[in-house]
Amino acid sequence: MTMILGVPVAVLFGQLLLGIINGAFYALLSLGLAVIFGLLKIINFAHGAMYMMGAMATVIMFDALGINYWVALFVAPVIVGCFGMLIEYFLLRRIAGQDHIYSLLLTFGVALMIQGILTNIYGVSGMRYSMPDLFQGGFKLDFMYLPYYRAWVIFMALVVCFGTWFMIEKTKLGAYLRAGTEDAQLMQGFGINVPLLISLTYGFGVMLAAFAGVLAAPIYSVNPVMGSNILIVVFAVVVIGGMGSIAGAIITGLLMGVIEGLTKTFYPEFSSAVIFLVMVIVLLIRPSGLFGKEA
Numbered sequence: 001m002t003m004i005l006g007v008p009v010a011v012l013f014g015q016l017l018l019g020i021i022n023g024a025f026y027a028l029l030s031l032g033l034a035v036i037f038g039l040l041k042i043i044n045f046a047h048g049a050m051y052m053m054g055a056m057a058t059v060i061m062f063d064a065l066g067i068n069y070w071v072a073l074f075v076a077p078v079i080v081g082c083f084g085m086l087i088e089y090f091l092l093r094r095i096a097g098q099d100h101i102y103s104l105l106l107t108f109g110v111a112l113m114i115q116g117i118l119t120n121i122y123g124v125s126g127m128r129y130s131m132p133d134l135f136q137g138g139f140k141l142d143f144m145y146l147p148y149y150r151a152w153v154i155f156m157a158l159v160v161c162f163g164t165w166f167m168i169e170k171t172k173l174g175a176y177l178r179a180g181t182e183d184a185q186l187m188q189g190f191g192i193n194v195p196l197l198i199s200l201t202y203g204f205g206v207m208l209a210a211f212a213g214v215l216a217a218p219i220y221s222v223n224p225v226m227g228s229n230i231l232i233v234v235f236a237v238v239v240i241g242g243m244g245s246i247a248g249a250i251i252t253g254l255l256m257g258v259i260e261g262l263t264k265t266f267y268p269e270f271s272s273a274v275i276f277l278v279m280v281i282v283l284l285i286r287p288s289g290l291f292g293k294e295a
Contacts, residue, residue: 012265013144019261020254021150021219024157025212027253029234030241031161032208035168038244039177039201042092043100045108047234048227049115050206053080054213055222056118059127069132069218077210084206085199092202093195111227118224126221135218153215160211161250168246177201236279242292252290 029051036044057076061067067075087110095102135149168174176192188194213227220226237256241248256275264271282290 007265010144015261015265016258017144017146017150017261019258019264021153021257022260023254023257024154025216025230025253026234026237026257027161027250028157028208028212028215029230030237030249030253031164031246032205032212033234033238034241034244034246034249035164035208036202036205037238038246039168040198041100041103042202043104043107044202044205045104045231046087046111046114047107047206047209048229048231049111050080050084050209050227051213051216051230052118052222052224052227053083053114054210055129055217055220055226056122056127056213056224057210058214058217059129059222062129069214072217073211073214076214077207080210080213081203081207085203088199088202093198115224115228122224124223124225126223129217129222131218149218153219156215157212160208164208165246165250233275236275240275240279240282240289242289245289245291245293248289248291 029047032050033044033047036042036047054076057079058069058072061072061076062069087107091106091110092103095106131149135147135152138145138147139151168177177197216222216226234253237253238249240256241250241252256278259278260271260274263274286292
């Protein structure tokens, strides 16, 4: 059996694949956080709850209405995104312009309320969602086995991440978003509905989290606390990449997933802490993050 640094090749690449999959989720979730903070300056601690709602909406729609995975992939993020817009309109808009701590505390409270309500209804034991028939099986490669659905998750995460980056950084709509959040009065003078633009931006960031939740439903156990388990890691990823950096969120998310996967292979006991160690090192060397702008 071929070995690399004392580890069988199949085991090494298997852990690397798990790391890339986790990195795909980190990238999607941290991208949503970066969009919301970078454009709106809102620290969205409800992001994990939105991820959880995307996954739970997928399961509930299937159990109650028979809505399949392909419909849920688009419907669930839209539903959660609309819910996010309501949060922005009725709650976050009231503290616009205040210190970041207010948005952090408010969204943290919203997350606890959502998690508590769903826990009372569904419990925390977890719900299962069957793998779509199209993704049964996988690719048998020389050095590893790659399930079709894992490949699909990686592909979709990359497509959505790149599409979001391109829209914000390279299109006229993205220019309007950046300008509207930097100088609202000027944009309103040109006839742009800035409050609506802000609501749509927050809703879009929330949709990215819910989309990740739909992708996660066939892989992970779906329960009301699944969002809180991943949220702290995702915030660490955002800090490493640079708060508000779109490209930084994507690249760092994927990179941290790979590092975590490799750590599980060579030093499993340290795998749950490696991302936070990287965060501490990065903050000591470059407080603005790897891709953040220096103040």
